[in-house]
Amino acid sequence: MIVWVNGTHGVGKTTTSRLVQERLPDARVLDAEKVGETLMDVSPSLPWTGNFQDWDPWRPLVVETARRVLDFAGGTLVMPMTVLVEGYWREISDGLAEHGIPVRHFVLHTDPDTLRHRILHDEVVGPSTFRLEYVDRYAEAARTWLHAEGEVVDTTTIGPAAAADRIASAVLAGEPAR
Template identity: 75%
Template structure:
């Protein structure tokens, strides 16, 4: 099984994924961003883009990487990754379904005011123009399709630990 943690940049996916992994038996974290980093390291580079998710190889490589890891190690993969383009999510979820891999899709939601504050006051990364740039695309995806495709966990007023427990509870009781 895959437990996919979606949501905008700065919502707490990476932190929450580590906590979820500890709560689920035989779980591992696979950050699909690493697949994108492999593509970014190709020399000479692939066609210019502002987001590696726009490269066609990214979606099938995410599916194939997850499939092979699950085949090799079994268990549960917790995958923190923002996917705001509906077609990309459809490609990934259909690819996983073709291999019979169940996906529990969660969105970590933060209201815009709290998110702006988190990004502005992030002590690790500092204010991030990249994260700010995705606030509006996230809001649009949430309004049009994303929240209909997942279990939404509002993290505006809860800790990452509380969010992780809600997700683990939902996975274990489903």
């Protein structure tokens, strides 16, 4: 099984995913961003589009990497990755379904003001213009498709540990996150 932790940049996916992994038996974290970083290392460079997710190889490589890791190691993969383009999400989720891999898709959400505050005051990464560029893109995806596609975990008033508790409890119980 895959537990996909989606949401915009800066909402806490990586931290929450590590905590979810600790709460699920036989779970590992696989960050799909590493697949993008591998493609970014191709030399000479692939034509830059502004985001490695736009490269056609990225999405099937994410599917294939997850499939191969699950075939090799079994268990559960917790995958933190922002996917805000509906067609990209469909390509990934359909690809995983074709291999018979169940996916629980969670979306970490916080209100825009709280999100901007977190991004501007992040003590680990520091203020990030990259993350800020995605606040409105996330809001549009959330409004048009993303929240309907995933189980929304509102993190406006809770931290990563509480979000991880909700996700892990939902996965273990086979019920929606509350």
